[in-house]
Amino acid sequence: NAGVTQTPKFRVLKTGQSMTLLCAQDMNHEYMYWYRQDPGMGLRLIHYSVGEGTTAKGEVPDGYNVSRLKKQNFLLGLESAAPSQTSVYFCASSRGGEGRELFFGEGSRLTVL
Amino acid sequence: QQQVKQSPQSLIVQKGGISIINCAYENTAFDYFPWYQQFPGKGPALLIAIRPDVSEKKEGRFTISFNKSAKQFSLHIMDSQPGDSATYFCAASMSHYQLIWGAGTKLIIKP
Numbered sequence: 001n002a003g004v005t006q007t008p009k010f011r012v013l014k015t016g017q018s019m020t021l022l023c024a025q026d027m028n029h030e031y032m033y034w035y036r037q038d039p040g041m042g043l044r045l046i047h048y049s050v051g052e053g054t055t056a057k058g059e060v061p062d063g064y065n066v067s068r069l070k071k072q073n074f075l076l077g078l079e080s081a082a083p084s085q086t087s088v089y090f091c092a093s094s095r096g097g098e099g100r101e102l103f104f105g106e107g108s109r110l111t112v113l
Numbered sequence: 114q115q116q117v118k119q120s121p122q123s124l125i126v127q128k129g130g131i132s133i134i135n136c137a138y139e140n141t142a143f144d145y146f147p148w149y150q151q152f153p154g155k156g157p158a159l160l161i162a163i164r165p166d167v168s169e170k171k172e173g174r175f176t177i178s179f180n181k182s183a184k185q186f187s188l189h190i191m192d193s194q195p196g197d198s199a200t201y202f203c204a205a206s207m208s209h210y211q212l213i214w215g216a217g218t219k220l221i222i223k224p
Contacts, residue, residue: 004156031209040122042202042214043157050210058210090156094209100145102212104156 002026006091006105013081013112021076021108023091029103030096032074034066036087043090049074081112115140117205119215127223132190134218136203139184143205148177148188151200160201193222
């Protein structure tokens with residue numbers, strides 16, 4: 001049972017480059033989320049999705065875009081990477097309804113030079 | 114009003130001791146208070162959660178104490194073990210996507 005899988009696990013970008021982080025879940029969860037984690041700041045929600053074909057902005061959406069074309073996948077894109085986007089990115093999913101437990105992937109560490 | 118303040122930032126406890134981490138919130142609309150545990154290189158995982166209609170919830174060595182009037186809640190780890198060494202996050206939520214996280218507490222259990 002894989003749960004939530006993120007690829008890639010590590011990536012180094014130069015300022016201005018673009019990239020996409022892929023998240024896949026095999027639990028048939030309705031809700032999916034992208035968070036970033038920075039030292040001393042907890043987790044901050046970037047974007048989320050409440051179902052296939054839907055996306056919404058979270059707390060820190062600027063500089064990121066997302067898509068959820070299939071229920072099991074949630075993609076996070078950086079169109080023009082900036083050093084301020086250096087972070088560890090976590091994808092999570094939840095069942096929806098009364099099920100608020102978040103199931104996280106192992107993270108993707110992104111460094112922007 | 115959306116902040117969750119967590120303390121301490123780091124904590125060192127002897128094996129067998131009690132670890133206590135505290136959180137405070139302001140928004141009375143929060144209705145779900147989870148604690149997540151994160152090991153290095155891994156994503157956070159739910160440890161225990163509580164709703165505001167109860168004052169305490171216990172699961173094994175882990176207990177959440179909840180004080181609704183003071184708008185505070187805390188995690189107690191009894192008989193702390195080296196395997197409990199991790200970063201702990203409290204959070205407060207009023208919906209699936211409105212989850213506000215504390216800044217985290219790095220717990221080290223000394224053998």
